[in-house]
Amino acid sequence: MLGEGIIQGLVETARNFFGSYVEKDRLTTVQYPEERLPLPEASRVFPFLLYDGSDAEKGLRCVACQICEKECPPRCIHIEKSKDKKPDFAGKAQFYPAVFDIDVAVCMSCQICVEVCPFDAIRMDKQFELSTTDRFGGLLWTKDQLAKPNDYYRKIHPTEAAETDERRAKELADAQAKAAAAAAAAAAKAAQPAEAASGNGVSAAVKAPAKVEPQ
Amino acid sequence: MVGGTAADQVFVNLDHWIVGHTPGSLQALVSIVIAVGAIIVVFAGLFALTTVFERKGLGRMQNRYGPNRVGPFGVLQPMADAVKSLTKEDLVPRAADHVVHYLAPLVLVGIVFLTYAVLPVGRNMTAVNLDAGVLFFFAVGAGTELAIFMAGWSSHNKYSLLGAMRAIAQMISYEIPLILSSVPVIMTAGTLSTVAIVEQQARYSSTLAHWYVFTPWGLAGFMLFMVAATAETNRSPFDLPEGESEIIAGYFIEYSGFKFALFFLAEYLEMFAVSGLGITLFLGGWSAPFSFLTWIPSWIWFFGKLLALIFAFIWVRGTVPRLRMDQLMNFAWKFMLPMTLVVILSAGIWHFLTIDVVGPKPLGAVIRWLVCALVIVAPFIALARGLERGRRIEKRTYRFAE
Numbered sequence: 001m002l003g004e005g006i007i008q009g010l011v012e013t014a015r016n017f018f019g020s021y022v023e024k025d026r027l028t029t030v031q032y033p034e035e036r037l038p039l040p041e042a043s044r045v046f047p048f049l050l051y052d053g054s055d056a057e058k059g060l061r062c063v064a065c066q067i068c069e070k071e072c073p074p075r076c077i078h079i080e081k082s083k084d085k086k087p088d089f090a091g092k093a094q095f096y097p098a099v100f101d102i103d104v105a106v107c108m109s110c111q112i113c114v115e116v117c118p119f120d121a122i123r124m125d126k127q128f129e130l131s132t133t134d135r136f137g138g139l140l141w142t143k144d145q146l147a148k149p150n151d152y153y154r155k156i157h158p159t160e161a162a163e164t165d166e167r168r169a170k171e172l173a174d175a176q177a178k179a180a181a182a183a184a185a186a187a188a189k190a191a192q193p194a195e196a197a198s199g200n201g202v203s204a205a206v207k208a209p210a211k212v213e214p215q
Numbered sequence: 216m217v218g219g220t221a222a223d224q225v226f227v228n229l230d231h232w233i234v235g236h237t238p239g240s241l242q243a244l245v246s247i248v249i250a251v252g253a254i255i256v257v258f259a260g261l262f263a264l265t266t267v268f269e270r271k272g273l274g275r276m277q278n279r280y281g282p283n284r285v286g287p288f289g290v291l292q293p294m295a296d297a298v299k300s301l302t303k304e305d306l307v308p309r310a311a312d313h314v315v316h317y318l319a320p321l322v323l324v325g326i327v328f329l330t331y332a333v334l335p336v337g338r339n340m341t342a343v344n345l346d347a348g349v350l351f352f353f354a355v356g357a358g359t360e361l362a363i364f365m366a367g368w369s370s371h372n373k374y375s376l377l378g379a380m381r382a383i384a385q386m387i388s389y390e391i392p393l394i395l396s397s398v399p400v401i402m403t404a405g406t407l408s409t410v411a412i413v414e415q416q417a418r419y420s421s422t423l424a425h426w427y428v429f430t431p432w433g434l435a436g437f438m439l440f441m442v443a444a445t446a447e448t449n450r451s452p453f454d455l456p457e458g459e460s461e462i463i464a465g466y467f468i469e470y471s472g473f474k475f476a477l478f479f480l481a482e483y484l485e486m487f488a489v490s491g492l493g494i495t496l497f498l499g500g501w502s503a504p505f506s507f508l509t510w511i512p513s514w515i516w517f518f519g520k521l522l523a524l525i526f527a528f529i530w531v532r533g534t535v536p537r538l539r540m541d542q543l544m545n546f547a548w549k550f551m552l553p554m555t556l557v558v559i560l561s562a563g564i565w566h567f568l569t570i571d572v573v574g575p576k577p578l579g580a581v582i583r584w585l586v587c588a589l590v591i592v593a594p595f596i597a598l599a600r601g602l603e604r605g606r607r608i609e610k611r612t613y614r615f616a617e
Contacts, residue, residue, distance in 0.1 A: 002599035006535060010530060010531070010534050013276040013533045014530070016277065017272065020275045026278045027280060
């Protein structure tokens with residue numbers, strides 16, 4: 001019969017109309033600024049710099065090798081290497097970035113900088129609410145703004161962070177073992193030619209790690 | 216004319232008071248300004264309310280919230296929309312006919328406001344009581360086609376022109392069932408005056424009012440009238456002239472800023488006007504359905520009915536998908552036109568089946584009702600069957616694919 005389908009449709013829309021006031025399940029909209037869905041762990045936007053410990057200046061993992069700067073497809077990273085060196089987590093003397101800027105207006109969140117970093121110094125963030133009233137200064141992030149502690153990384157990406165921590169612990173143990181072995185070898189070497197002269201071995205062992213070639 | 220209660224006549228008395236306090240030479244002018252100003256303010260305000268309620272209602276029909284950010288529950292959304300449309304740049308295409316392009320929205324809004332002149336929105340609340348009120352309404356209402364074609368032609372854009380041609384083809388086709396479905400009311404009432412038509416329906420036998428929608432031909436006529444009105448005002452499912460998927464926005468594609476808002480306003484005002492006429496002709500205008508409800512002011516009845524019809528329009532919009540052009544034309548000429556003629560026939564039979572023919576009440580009234588209903592339902596079923604036959608859905612066979 002003509003019009004039957006229209007009546008069925010009208011009944012359906014009426015059910016939706018009144019049902020949406022009664023059953024809350026019908027309304028699937030998440031009212032975003034007030035309500036939020038938890039982000040999936042794998043979500044990622046814009047890189048940040050990791051530092052160990054509590055001091056961002058001292059614990060920054062970045063050694064200013066500039067690989068990420070060269071690999072970045074939209075070229076949004078700008079690094080200026082420092083003149084002097086400072087010890088890294090394993091006690092090795094390294095350069096550090098005097099300037100490390102990321103222009104997030106240019107960044108496309110491709111994660112290539114993270115893939116290429118050999119020092120686990122740069123990671124992807126989850127912070128996506130980045131609107132600012134200053135489109136030039138506000139979207140150019142400096143080293144101070146980018147640096148975030150390792151605890152933060154553990155919080156936003158627990159699985160990845162655990163993996164990185166494990167690897168770095170192993171690297172640290174290896175470096176220490178290597179240093180210890182080198183120190184032992186140096187001590188043995190020092191002990192051999194001058195067996196009579198005692199007490200020199202200790203100072204040689206302390207100096208030894210500084211001679212290890214940077215990676 | 217029967218005077219109502221104080222609450223019923225509050226606006227009429229206010230009008231008289233203001234006019235009474237102006238000097239004699241200005242009285243006619245002040246009276247006109249009050250009537251026109253009241254129509255513009257009330258219906259433009261209703262437009263603002265309707266836009267937000269339509270968006271919220273459609274949202275709820277699709278299990279969404281709808282706008283709820285501006286003000287409490289989003290009720291101030293029309294203000295945000297107004298600010299937006301006022302501050303937008305007014306672009307006019309270089310190739311456009313500037314004068315006609317500029318005039319089209321103004322002509323459209325002006326014409327639509329003219330149709331309100333004959334609508335009785337309450338007891339003694341009609342701007343102009345014309346003897347040929349219904350005729351005036353349709354004659355002026357047909358002018359919207361001119362404005363739409365002005366817009367479509369002057370924009371110098373192929374989508375505008377296609378939209379305007381669609382709109383005109385549709386509006387002329389549906390004008391005929393729209394007018395024919397109001398003919399039985401004019402036949403029965405014996406007058407073209409909207410005020411007199413409402414007064415005829417405001418009589419009560421026992422408790423029930425003499426609304427024409429309570430008769431079989433009135434019910435069918437009301438449905439046909441509302442379908443034709445939906446097409447006439449270019450509302451969904453008959454909104455082909457602005458089918459986004461085909462011709463973007465139709466005849467107002469080259470309009471931006473406040474001119475676009477004027478088209479939008481005119482479209483809604485047209486909807487209110489034609490709903491108001493439907494209320495006047497079939498739903499008893501400002502009268503109450505039962506005699507014990509007459510204490511409620513007449514203007515509340517009119518606007519209550521108007522809001523109910525607006526909700527019906529929104530409901531249909533949220534339900535029915537857009538028609539195709541050939542379906543639209545088939546529906547107008549093969550279904551609407553014959554059915555309106557059948558309704559006129561039924562109204563004629565109703566007129567002649569008096570107590571002398573069918574016998575006294577209540578049995579006579581029932582027989583009269585059933586006979587007139589049968590005169591409408593039988594052709595409806597035959598017509599529906601006939602139209603269904605040609606378009607049975609068969610399994611499509613592919614000649615080249617597969």
